[in-house]
Amino acid sequence: MTHMSLEQMDAIADAVDRITPEEMMHGVESAISMADMSDVLQGPLAGQDMSILRDDEYSMKKDEYIRYLHAHTRVDTQNAEDLYRLMALKLVQMGVLRQEFNVLLDILNDVFAAEDAEYEHALSESPLLQAVPSKQARILYEFGLIAKDDFEKATEQDVLALDGVGKTTVEKLKKAGVQFSDTSRLEHNTWDIKVTYEEDEIREFMRVHQKSPAPASTSAVRVLRVPKSLTLEELASEILFAFNFVDDQPHAFFMDTEEPEKGPVYYSKDAEREEDFAQQGKSARKKSGKKSRKQKKANLTSADIILETLSVKQKFTLLFDFEDEWIFDVVVRRSQYSGRKPDVELISSLGDAPVQYPEYDDALLDELFDENEA
Numbered sequence: 001m002t003h004m005s006l007e008q009m010d011a012i013a014d015a016v017d018r019i020t021p022e023e024m025m026h027g028v029e030s031a032i033s034m035a036d037m038s039d040v041l042q043g044p045l046a047g048q049d050m051s052i053l054r055d056d057e058y059s060m061k062k063d064e065y066i067r068y069l070h071a072h073t074r075v076d077t078q079n080a081e082d083l084y085r086l087m088a089l090k091l092v093q094m095g096v097l098r099q100e101f102n103v104l105l106d107i108l109n110d111v112f113a114a115e116d117a118e119y120e121h122a123l124s125e126s127p128l129l130q131a132v133p134s135k136q137a138r139i140l141y142e143f144g145l146i147a148k149d150d151f152e153k154a155t156e157q158d159v160l161a162l163d164g165v166g167k168t169t170v171e172k173l174k175k176a177g178v179q180f181s182d183t184s185r186l187e188h189n190t191w192d193i194k195v196t197y198e199e200d201e202i203r204e205f206m207r208v209h210q211k212s213p214a215p216a217s218t219s220a221v222r223v224l225r226v227p228k229s230l231t232l233e234e235l236a237s238e239i240l241f242a243f244n245f246v247d248d249q250p251h252a253f254f255m256d257t258e259e260p261e262k263g264p265v266y267y268s269k270d271a272e273r274e275e276d277f278a279q280q281g282k283s284a285r286k287k288s289g290k291k292s293r294k295q296k297k298a299n300l301t302s303a304d305i306i307l308e309t310l311s312v313k314q315k316f317t318l319l320f321d322f323e324d325e326w327i328f329d330v331v332v333r334r335s336q337y338s339g340r341k342p343d344v345e346l347i348s349s350l351g352d353a354p355v356q357y358p359e360y361d362d363a364l365l366d367e368l369f370d371e372n373e374a
Helices: 005-017 021-034 037-041 050-054 063-074 078-124 135-141 150-154 155-161 169-176 202-207 232-242 282-288 291-296 360-372
Strands: 190-198 220-226 251-254 264-266 317-320 326-336 345-350
Touching: 078 135, 155 169, 202 291, 220 232, 232 251, 232 317
Parallel strands: none
Antiparallel strands: 190 220, 190 326, 220 345, 251 264, 251 317, 317 326
């Protein structure tokens, strides 16, 4: 799903252009703290022509960068030279990133242009849309009300519920020949899904003692409106996005919260790798009722299950990351019609999301593991 508008993409591209050496160095310093210099330099641009490092733009600022490196990274002069090269490489990578944004912006512009052309064609073929002002006509079009048959499936209340559409528009549609239905016959194409995260005692201890800023709440709730055409795999990505998580680990859906061991289990496609199951903890099996590898492989994956198959009030569990064991409880609340081309929406948000990869003091981690072993 697309999470960013064209305006947001423009803003990000502008922000990239305004990145200062100091801001860039913060990212460089973080990279160095997580990897050796040789590892960092073996990135996607390794082996590329490095003549750019000798360009005037960089040479002119070399002394400035090295002074900053020396002052803020506590490295000696010899290592500062190597860090300067890394700094320049990072600037090259940022240039590549800007190019990628520009390509994406071009693609989005093409998409928007195609949608505008599609709308203009529909408008020219619909006397009903022509009977109302252009702003309201576009709203009705996006909602999927174009031809007479479309309007006859909707009630007046369906139309009045649209932002930007009022009684004046409804009256104009009636004068143009629209006969609204007494009961809505619009096909429901989205679910409202409530997702809850509740931390256990171990996570509470970890949260309180993490070095990075910790969320104040012990639970978090997100309500998403999602198209029924999505798969469980796509739902997992949307849930993780809503909780500010990076979707970088395998997941599994356990569709029976009462007896998870007996109900269907749908694993992500990347969970088929043998190594992902080598370190499964006892707590994860206890909470989620994981099946054996033999049982798992007999199941369909989460990419095979369409949300259309869900039902109102259905409850199930998303287990994300088989080592860290993030557990999200999911409830299907209701279904509704959400327009011609529904997208994912965040309907409500309550509580701070947990930090996916927090930093901890080593001494506290040792204390926690010693207590568990005891």
